[in-house]
Amino acid sequence: MNTKLFSGFVLAVMALGAAPESNGDLPKLQGRWETKVGLRKATVVSIEIKGNAVVATIATPQGRKIQADGELKIDETTSxxxxxxxxxxxxxGEEVPEMRAIYRLEEGRLYIRSGGFNxxxxxAFDPGEGVWANVLVFQRPAS
Structure with missing residues (x-):
């Protein structure tokens, strides 16, 4: 997976961010989330959220790890x-284009549906066209 492909995937996986409110979603998003992707669900995508900072990591079955850091912004006032x-x-140090997404928290899962770069x-949470248009379902990793 090349750096641009990874960067795009990371952004697809991470479309969050806004001013923290103690009773809003941002505190609920804090910490580590994981999902598995790919035809065999063998690639692990994890996001670690601290404040509005995000570290995204993709770990391939071949043992390769790719990482990108950035920020998320959320807007809970939209539907x-x-x-x-x-x-x-x-x-x-390669910059990754911004990516817009929608999200929902439901029964301990974080659902994210991203668009593409810019x-x-x-x-809606329907799968779209293109590699970045899937609905990703994140869960907290098992301890």
Whole structure:
């Protein structure tokens, strides 16, 4: 997986961020979330949220790890709730374009549906066209 492909995937996986409110979603998003992707669900995507800072990591079955850091912005006043991945850079210092998404928290899971780089925000949790248009379902990793 090349750096641009990873960067795009990371942004697709991470579309969150806004001013923290003690009773809003941002405190509920804190910590580590994971999902598995790919045809065999063998690639692990994890996001670690601290404040509005995010570290996204992709771990392939071949043992390769790719990481990008950035910020999330959330807007709980919209329906569906909005999440943006912003200011992301890879470990090599490559900037990643912003990605708009929607999210929802439901029964201990974080659902994220991203658009593409600099594309319009999705309006529903239906899978779209393209590699970045899947609905990703994150859970807390088992201890």
């Amino acid at each position: 569906p709730k909005a999440l943006d991945w912003v200011k992301f850079t890879t470990i090599d 594309d319009d925000r999705p309006t």
